Amino acid sequence: MKDALKIEKIEFFKVPPRWLFLKITTQEGIVGWGEPVVEGKADTVWACVKELEKYLIGKSANHIEDIWQILYRGGFYRGGPILMSAISGIDQALWDIKGKSLGVPVHELLGGAVRHKMKMYCWIGGDHPDVVLEQAHEKVKAGYEAVKMNATGGMDWIASIKDVKKVAHNIKLLREEFGTDLDIGLDFHGRIHKGMVKRLIDELTPYDPLFIEEPVLSENNEALKHIYGYTNIPIATGERMFSRWDFKPLLEQGTVDIIQPDLSHAGGISEVRRIAAMAEAYDVSLAPHCPLGPISLASALQVDFVSSNAVIQESSIGIHYNQGFDLLDYVSNPEVFEVKDGYIELFQRPGLGVEINEEKLKEGVKIGHDWSNPIWRGKDGNFNEW
Template identity: 55%
Template sequence: MKIARIETFHVPPRWLFVRIEAEDGSFGWGEASLEGHSEAVDGAFEAIRDRFIGADPRRIEDIWQVAYRGGFYRGGPVLMSALAGLDQALWDWKGRHFGLPAWEMLGGKVRDRVRAYAWIGGDRPHDIGAAARVRRDQGFSAIKMNATGEIDYLVAPDLDDVVERVKAAQAEGMDVGLDFHGRIHRPMAKQLAKLLEPLGLLFIEEPILSENPEALLQLANLVSTPIAVGERLYSRWDFKPFLASGAIDIIQPDLSHAGGLSESRRIAAMAESYDVAVAPHCPLGPLALAACLQLAGCTPNVVIQEMSLGIHYNAGGHDLLNFCTNPEVLTPRDGYLAIPDGPGLGVEIDEAAVRAAAKDGHRWRNPVWRHADGSFAEW
């Protein structure tokens, strides 16, 4: 058995799907979405095709090791996202080949469903109470929202407003995770985290950019609120110093950035040895979410799952379930997502719809923000 084709598709609103096909016509799907950099990831697939067309798709671990180590330069968001999409597609193909879900091949179920949360509020959160009610009426009991818009090093007149927005969501019966989005520098992050501490948040996410690990450790020593980090970490080696430092309580590997299902399973196992929970990052498409559910199915320290249903990024009529022919497997029930029982990743993709949408593709870019003085602001 050999891989005959590796295809990529730029799918609106901002996704990059991967399809592998074996010489007998059998196939598997994955997602290599790297928001704002799809073209770069797509370019990385040129080397992947040269290396792995003709390889045995059953040898997932060997392919992963060669893809990671064999190009001499390794790691980083572009190469690891490409490897993630390939890895997901290989697990999907292998599951279809043997008639098994990926979680079955990775050791079997540890749970039947996983709690899910949805986004509210957009980039500059507002009307939080009404947005939280919508999610509550959809059956969710947990939400995530951005903490602030752009914020300077030293002047933040609206910190009390952040507290009031959280209280508005909690008043609708919601548990709240608050995403600082790496927008907030250490002086303001310390103040805001202290203000929020009495509110009992699920977590504060990227309260400081992960490129500043010493500041994260300082913050962890200031507040008891769980600290979550990981969407901008791409391998077990990236996560290793954060786990060893004791600065974080929840890791958030993105299965379309951090080397796919194979590497994220290893990262989760590392985290378990430090008593750190896993809440995979996933504001992406259906294949990324399906891969996350496979991880949740076989990984004991997964605690909650992000999903992009109705997220503010999904504009232009392209929402999470649009390219699925079995959308029920990714539809939340009573605030939970069931672990799919179908083969591979457990989701069926409408290939014709993907090919049609990819003809127009997308050129998604995140906004560039500036402070009042004209200087660059973190988004």
């Protein structure tokens, strides 16, 4: 007797601007989609998924949790961005298959929705002030009531007062233009070292950011002890943390208000749902990181819909990375991502809720990509964090 959900085939699509899509097909032709990628390391994650393929072919896609445990614990070395991103894409695809096989959205399988819509925000850059107002108006016109931008460009370990004074300029422009009608998140992007964070907070506080993201790199999370009590602005971090074990010490430390696991980096739907539940126990909210494609965004929204502590969701629609190919270009039902009055409505379609346009994917594969983030240097030639 055939198992309709027995995994039979795995395919990859490396497409611009910087994405890798995974297609898992079962014996009966049910298809699940995932997005296993590290920005700038697409080929490396592809190779990792190929190494894990032996644990998937011939297995039932129904056994999502058992497969997750084997992929994570079956190797002697665990965690890290490459392995966890590979697991993430596989996990997304398995949930997509299971939802489609049962004819229900993934959020129904996770316990059912706690909300009927999810608040959204979108990037407007922020490195260059000349585009900030223009992009903010574009996002507001598109339905957003919240945006996020970089707080700074490259900065020295201890920056000059001149550079410090530039930092508040962009958010000042937005506050003068929109007042408090627009929520504005500021991403420090790990570009700032501990010695500068308090000084920059002093500059930014008068303009009421919604949150400050990655005030220091995640490998320096102990520095948050010196930052957290200094400001009343919510502190967000977590995009470069890859499992519940990475988040555990941060939550125990009590120096974060918003965690931002990425559905394509932190173990997929299965693991981010667990991370969200852990955070809820510490009275910490959830705002998944998502600068990637439609599958990653759909996966994040499925977790948001069932997590009572989810407060806002990042979208990469129209982000400056997506030149030539945007998130909606690869989707046959782009209407599911329509933002109305700042929110996306609860998904109703089975599985992840997105239909991938394979013809468009095949076009993208012919172009491919070799994306990597820029290397920045200061005036003296020393490396600056990007």
